[in-house]
Amino acid sequence: MKVAIVGASGETGQSIIKGLLQHGENVDITALVRPASISKPEIESVKEQGVTIVPFELEATHEELVGALTGHDVVICCIIPWSADSQKALADAAKTAGVKRFVPSAFGPSCPPDGVMALREIKEDVLNHIKKICLPYTVIDVGWWYQSTLPRLPSGKIDYALKFPMNNVIGDGNYTTALTDLRDVGKYVARIIADPRTLNSSVFVYNEIWTQEQIFTLLEKGSGEKVARNYLSKTEVEASVEAARKAYYDVDRSFANLLGLAVVQYPNSIWLRGDNLPERAKYLGYLSGKELYPDVEHVKFEEYVAEVLAGKGKAPYANRIFGFEPKDGADSK
Ligand SMILES: NC(=O)c1ccc[n+]([C@@H]2O[C@H](COP(=O)([O-])OP(=O)(O)OC[C@H]3O[C@@H](n4cnc5c(N)ncnc54)[C@H](OP(=O)(O)O)[C@@H]3O)[C@@H](O)[C@H]2O)c1
Structure with missing residues (x-):
């Protein structure tokens, strides 16, 4: 199976390439990479592991995009999620090139299509386009990353592994996600793209279900430290969503306001609303990864926390600045 990946240098792209190399059968991977990014260490590293690197611009002409995609069975797009037009152009090219399965950049929590998450609406716009042009597709959503769940410890011992510390506790902390x-x-991606059952479907995969209170308690047990909980009531969360919604839709549709909206919409959706749960995903029409692949062995959340406490964790986006990182221990939300 010939697989092309757009977004190979990103967090999700790196995980997918590793997953395909380790778990894919007869997979031949090409990373389509922006010329300016070809010398990034992430790209050098996958090249050394046998991935073919091809310079590629999403802004290229349709014919050039078709040329880059022709001959590939599967195209996986895992670029930044606010890029609907680029992804639609890529989908158009995939259609012309006869790609057998297009995987758009989803890879997020399960969520209703409209009215809850602005970023989700952008992804749905891309999916609607895919359906309009009758391109074979699979949407893969993966729950919420372990790597975005932990709060800071008073000692600062695990700060190195936290890009977005989560000391804000939604409600009483007993919501599950x-x-x-x-x-x-x-x-998971390696299994899904090789599976005819998942064609023209959305699949929801996840490792484990946790509450924030369970996460904080686990971290306290492992560290011997008392973790600060900054409780946010349902009313406070909903008010911050409404304020950010107004700032983005009514005042200024800037990128900063879109990110500001995402930052408050995520906890509302994944904790308060319960959108990111297997039963809700099923209701929304997803196939269940747990039912399709009961044999997949995953990293246990407890193992992840033990690694972080042992100094062996890794922060996502280590070299990136988003602009809403916490300052001096404040929460990122
Ligand atoms: N489930 C979760 O908890 C979770 C968390 C975070 C993200 N996500 C989702 O995962 C998906 C991927 O996000 P990510 O955070 O993993 O990605 P990321 O680390 O931000 O990487 C973004 C990738 O997009 C590429 N890119 C950016 N702009 C581009 C452009 N104009 N043309 C071509 N390539 C471009 C970058 O390439 P360069 O090297 O060329 O810049 C990079 O490879 C998104 O849909 C996001 O919503 C889910």
Whole structure:
């Protein structure tokens, strides 16, 4: 199976390439990479592991995109999620090139298509386009990354592994959500793209279900430290969503306001609303990864926390600045 990946240097892209290399059968991988990114260490590293690197611009002409995609069975797009037009152009090219399965950049929590998450609406716009042009597809959503769940410890001992510390506790902390280790995403993708049952469907995979209170308690037990909980009531969360919604839709549709909206919509959706749970995903029409692949072994959340406490964790987006990172220990939300 010939697989092309757009977004190979990203967090999800790296996990997918690793998953395909380790778990894919007869997979030949090409990473389509922006010329300016070809010398990034992530790309050098996958090249050394046998991935073919091809310079590629999403802004290229339709004919050039078709040329790059022709001969590939599967195209996986795992670029930043606010890029609907680029992804639609890629989908158009995949259609012309006769690609047998297009995987758009989803890889998020399960969520209703409209009215809950602005980022989700952008992804749905891409999916609607895919359906309009009758392109064979699979949407893969993966729950919430383990790597975005942990709060800071007073000692600062695990700060090195936290890009977005989560000391804000939604409600009483007893809402559940589905979590996945970022490193397992590729393992699931390798199974899904080789599976005829998942064609023209959405699949929801996840590792484990946790509450914030359980996460905080686990971290406290492992560290011997008391973790600060900044409780946010349902009313406070909903008010912050409404304020961010107004700032984006009524005042200024800037990128900063879109990110600001995402930052408050995510906890509302994944904790308060319960959108990111297997039963809700089923209701929304997803196939269940647990039912399709009961044999997949994943990193346990407890193992992940033990790694982080042992100094062996890794922060996502280590070299990236988003602009809403916490300052001096404040929460990122
Ligand atoms: N489930 C979760 O908890 C979770 C968490 C985070 C993200 N996600 C989702 O995962 C998906 C991928 O996000 P990510 O955070 O993994 O990605 P990321 O690390 O931000 O990487 C983004 C990738 O997109 C590429 N890219 C950016 N702009 C591009 C452009 N104009 N043309 C071509 N390539 C471009 C980058 O390539 P360059 O090297 O060329 O810049 C990079 O490979 C998104 O749909 C996101 O919503 C899910």
